[in-house]
Amino acid sequence: MKISNRVKNVSCILGVFGIGCTAMAATVNVDLDEEHQVIRGFGGMVHNQWQGGGGLSEADAKIAFGTGEGTIGLNTLRIPVYASSSDFNKEVNAAKYAKKYAGDDFLLYATPWTSPYAGANQHMADSNYQNYVDHLNSFTAYMKDQGVPLYAISISNEPDWCGEWACWSADEIYNFTKDYADQMRKNGTKVISTESFAYQKKLYNKVLDDANALKNWDILGAHFYASSATTGDDFFQYALADQKNVERWMTEHYTESQGSGNYWRKVMYTGDQANQNKLDTVRAMDVGYEIHRAMVVGNFNQYTWWYIRRCYGLIMEKDFGNKLSIPTDEIGKISKRGYIMSQFARFVRPGAIRVGATDKPEDNLFASAYKSADGDSVIVVLVNRDYGKSKTVTVNVPGADISTFHMYTTSEAKNAKDEGEVEVENGSVTITMESGATNKDCIVTLVGVGEQIVIPREPYDGKVATLPGKVEAENYDVPGKGKGNSTYQDSDSENKGDAEFRDTEGVDVVKGGSNYAIGYTTTGEWLEYTVDVKKSGEYELLVHAASGSETSSFQFSIDGQTMTEVIEMPKTGEDWSVYKDVSAGKVNLTEGQHIVRLSITGGYVNIDWFRFGTEAEEYKEGTTFTVSAPLLLPTETENFRIFDMNGSYLGSVQAMGMQELRSRAANLVKRGGAYLAKSLGGRTVRIQVTK
Structure with missing residues (x-):
């Protein structure tokens, strides 16, 4: 990595700083080659039913999800799945506002508390598991139709604190996960586990120990209730999850709910559903300490605060319980807790990787380090929880030619203050x-x-792929460095493929299809290919692919412009070994060199190759056909090419059964009459089309 004089984002909570202060300095050594988890981001919760409709205005979203000065930098929004479909619309506007300001980094996920099949303090009968899946899928479909599709959805909220919502035992969680959870991906949505109230490992262990069940979870969700700043690190540690390389999200917590989010340090009575009422010291810095432990001790990929807007939250609101007197001029503004969270959220952006760093260089001083997704920036977050002592800290980043760090500070007197640049000498700054x-x-x-x-x-x-022609999916462009030179996006850096082909890159290449294929795909991933179109014109786009899921889909774009609609991929078998041709329709291409992007819009599809063909290339006037009598149509959807009786190619359709074949052909041709339908298996039948 080469780092220049140009400084991007530095965020700190600090006051006066000095350069070259070496006396009694604590030392933080950063190791850029020691890579840990990928960071998905930071977020908050909106629940309009519980918040009286005041969950998140557009003005709030601009503050919460923006990334500039005076914002928090969130990218993730958590919303509820209501028991009644008539309430599904309650968070749509909040999601749209958040998406507007978070942009491409936006992630939306949802959690069910109750359902028509289990209410407060009830266990769901296993006979209703399928109905429950259908209910969850109806919500993911609804949000997708509203233009704010869910990135993920969880099985249930807090199975271990269920006096007010549905309960799940460890065995129930295991059985549902093993037999039903995969269906929750129907609308391209990832699956989050049940979200334990107190991160109780016994609720997850059985699934983690069964590979067949674990494959139906994409994310392990957990809450940090029943913990505080005095809780030991063992609460956050989970060796089995580390061993299984499971992605983890902290999906709900707040450090304290009885006082104002602007209290910096105050002795007061605290207590809530998780912790006993007692006289305690409330510290704003507990927010930074908890996020630090989530990332460094717990290896969490994402952290979500409870309500975004609340008197004890990230954006100040009046106290609806009338216990606190919140000044009018604080309402609607970022709280101290919000500014502390912004020290992570604004600068440790989605895709960043946590790297090695001395995590506790001194008592009450904690450090974590990250490198950005493009590898061009280094972020170091320092948390000083020592109320009475300043800290002199030397940060060493060997191997990175950094000339300056930019600094931001949050303290009792400062709110993410831009402190300017600090000079670095020989990879070190104090x-x-x-x-x-x-x-x-x-x-x-x-x-x-x-x-x-x-x-x-x-x-x-x-070799630039020539069109018309076939492009092997595994032959995506070789990535470069710098803006515009990425050639793929994968959900993780691990290559899960078995092909031993391009296995130093993050794309998962598997054995299958004609030779190799792209596998282990998840929603949001993409690959790019440089192509050379020899002649402008209309092309038929065909994709050779396999799926063991009913929720797979993909889409093509060219030079940043959408080229096809989302192509739904039919299930071809149970084990992703059966590859079939799927028509992506006709597309118009212009002569010259272009960048084609293949985007995964619904995960778990294997792509072998795609081909841009022309009528002149593949089908000749007067082609002779041998008509099968009769054509035995399959019981699943298949592709058919339609020709007139002179052998002229007219286009392709997907159909299952003769009735659907005639109907789809009627939509394709200009007039009624006799036509020929040729299956990809080579069988041909004469069909009569009525217009």
């Missing part, structure tokens, strides 16, 4: 955190951005 302040606890984020080293992308094996 700062002093809040030395002149009365209250010295603070959080500091340092961001060093390097020189953009541009390495151009290249066609695989140096």
